[in-house]
Amino acid sequence: MAGPAIDATTAAMAVDPLRGRRILLAVTGSIAAVKAPSLVTRLQARGAEVRCLLSPSAERLVSPVALACLSRHPCACENDQWQHGQPRPLHIDLAEWADLVLLAPLSAATLARLVHGQADQLLASTLLARPASCPLVAAAAMNTDMWLAPAVQRNWARFDAEPGVLPLPPAATGLLACDRRGPGRMVEPALLELAVASVLARGVRRDLVGRSLVVTAGPTREAIDPARFLSNPSSGRMGVLLAQAARLRGARVVLIHGPLQVDPAWLEGLECQAIVSAADLEQALALNAPGADAVLMAAAVADQRWRHPDPAKAPKQALQQRLADAASWEAVPDLLQQLVARRSPGQVLLGFAAHTGDVLPQARAKLSRKGCDLLFANPIDAPGAGFGSETNAGWLLDAGGAVEAIGPCSKLSLAHRLLDAVAARWNQAPVLSAGSATEAGGSSSSSMNVLS
Numbered sequence: 197m198a199g200p201a202i203d204a205t206t207a208a209m210a211v212d213p214l215r216g217r218r219i220l221l222a223v224t225g226s227i228a229a230v231k232a233p234s235l236v237t238r239l240q241a242r243g244a245e246v247r248c249l250l251s252p253s254a255e256r257l258v259s260p261v262a263l264a265c266l267s268r269h270p271c272a273c274e275n276d277q278w279q280h281g282q283p284r285p286l287h288i289d290l291a292e293w294a295d296l297v298l299l300a301p302l303s304a305a306t307l308a309r310l311v312h313g314q315a316d317q318l319l320a321s322t323l324l325a326r327p328a329s330c331p332l333v334a335a336a337a338m339n340t341d342m343w344l345a346p347a348v349q350r351n352w353a354r355f356d357a358e359p360g361v362l363p364l365p366p367a368a369t370g371l372l373a374c375d376r377r378g379p380g381r382m383v384e385p386a387l388l389e390l391a392v393a394s395v396l397a398r399g400v401r402r403d404l405v406g407r408s409l410v411v412t413a414g415p416t417r418e419a420i421d422p423a424r425f426l427s428n429p430s431s432g433r434m435g436v437l438l439a440q441a442a443r444l445r446g447a448r449v450v451l452i453h454g455p456l457q458v459d460p461a462w463l464e465g466l467e468c469q470a471i472v473s474a475a476d477l478e479q480a481l482a483l484n485a486p487g488a489d490a491v492l493m494a495a496a497v498a499d500q501r502w503r504h505p506d507p508a509k510a511p512k513q514a515l516q517q518r519l520a521d522a523a524s525w526e527a528v529p530d531l532l533q534q535l536v537a538r539r540s541p542g543q544v545l546l547g548f549a550a551h552t553g554d555v556l557p558q559a560r561a562k563l564s565r566k567g568c569d570l571l572f573a574n575p576i577d578a579p580g581a582g583f584g585s586e587t588n589a590g591w592l593l594d595a596g597g598a599v600e601a602i603g604p605c606s607k608l609s610l611a612h613r614l615l616d617a618v619a620a621r622w623n624q625a626p627v628l629s630a631g632s633a634t635e636a637g638g639s640s641s642s643s644m645n646v647l648s
C-alpha cells in the first residue's frame with residue numbers, strides 16, 4: 197500500500213484497551229447480579245485483572261466464593277470492612293487499586309447512595325472514595341415501576357451529569373424477574389464489555405450529546421430469485437461499532453443495517469432499522485438522513501442488481517442463461533452521491549472506500565467523485581483490515597486534501613477516531629438537530645436514557 201506510513205503510535209492502539217488493566221466489578225442487589233461470573237470471565241479473557249465487590253443484597257444473589265475463584269482474588273463483602281487483619285481501610289484500598297469500576301447491576305438503592313453521598317456500606321464507600329482519575333461505568337437494573345418512579349429518575353438525571361461516569365440505562369424492554377416486560381433489564385454483558393473497552397481506550401466522553409447521527413452498516417442483498425441473491429462478505433462490525441461509539445459519546449443514533457454478523461447485544465440502545473436491499477436502504481435514508489447532523493455510510497452496498505427478481509426459483513441451466521444476459525442487470529444508484537446532492541447545511545457525510553492494491557489513488561478519485569466530506573480508505577486485502585476482522589487500518593481522507601494514516605487498531609478505536617474527525621468538521625458549522633445545545637464536555641441531557 198502506498199501512502200503515509202502507519203506509525204508506531206497508531207500501531208500501539210491495536211493493543212486491546214483491557215489488557216493489563218485493573219477492573220473492580222461492583223455488584224448490587226438486582227437479579228442481574230447472577231451475570232457477574234460471566235462478566236468476570238469476559239473481562240479476564242480480554243487480559244484484564246478483575247476484583248469483585250458485593251453489596252449485602254448482592255451477597256444473597258451471587259456466590260462470593262464463585263467470584264473469588266473466577267477472579268483469582270478474594271471477593272470483598274460487607275463484613276470484610278474494618279477487620280483487624282486489614283492494615284488500610286478496605287474501601288480506600290479497593291478504590292485506589294482500580295483503573296476503572298464497573299458497577300453492574302446498579303440498584304435503585306445504590307443509585308440513591310451515590311447521588312446523595314451516603315457512604316453507609318463498603319460498596320458505596322468504595323465508589324464514593326474512588327479517585328477522579330478512575331472512571332465508572334454503571335448499568336442500572338430494576339423493576340419497571342421502580343425505574344420509572346420520579347425519585348429514581350431524578351437520581352438518574354443527577355448521576356448522568358456527574359463527570360467521569362458512563363451511566364447505561366436499562367434495556368428499553370425485556371422480560372424481568374417479576375414476569376413483567378418493560379424497561380428495567382440490565383444491558384447485556386457483551387455491551388458492558390464494549391462500554392468498558394470504549395472508556396479504557398478513550399475515557400468517558402459525552403461530546404456528542406445533542407447530536408443526531410445516521411449510520412449504515414452491513415451488506416445489502418439483491419435478490420435474483422427466492423433462493424439466490426448477490427451480496428458481499430461485510431459483517432457490519434465497523435458500522436455497528438461506529439454507531440455504539442457515537443451513542444456512548446451521547447449522540448442519538450439511527451442504525452440502518454443489512455443482515456449482520458455481530459453480537460445482537462451490540463444493537464441495544466440504538467434505533468435500529470433492518471433493511472435487505474439497496475432499494476430498502478435508499479428508502480430508509482430518504483426518511484432518516486434529512487435533519488441528521490451526520491450520515492456515516494459504512495454499509496457495503498451491492499453494485500449491481502437484478503432488474504426483475506424472479507418469483508419462482510429458476511432451474512440451474514435457465515439461471516446460467518439469465519445471469520449471462522447483461523440486460524437483466526442494472527447498476528445500483530450511488531446512495532452516498534444522492535446524500536451529497538440533497539444534504540442539509542452543516543451535515544457531515546462520511547463514506548468508506550473498500551479497495552485492494554494501491555488504495556490511495558483509488559480512494560482520492562472516489563472522494564472527488566462522490567463529493568463527501570470524509571472518506572476512510574480501507575485496504576480489504578491487508579492483514580487485519582478486511583471484512584469481518586476485529587481490527588482495521590487505512591487512511592482517512594478529507595475533502596480539503598488531508599490524508600491521515602490510521603491503525604492497525606481495533607475497529608472501536610477507529611470508530612472513535614472517525615467520530616473525532618466528524619466532530620472537528622461540525623465545529624466549523626452550526627448544530628442541526630432541534631433542541632441540541634451542549635457541545636464538548638459536560639453531559640447535561642440523558643441522551644441514552646430510555647425515557648428521553
Ligand code: CTP
Pocket residue numbers: 493494495496497498499528529530531532533546547548549550551
Ligand atoms: N455506496 C453507496 N451506494 C452505492 C455504492 C456505495 O452509497 N451504490 C457508498 C458505500 O456505503 C461507501 C462508499 O459509497 O461509503 C464507497 O463504497 P465502495 O463499495 O467502496 O465503492 P463503490 O461506489 O461501490 O465503487 P467501486 O466498487 O467502483 O469501488
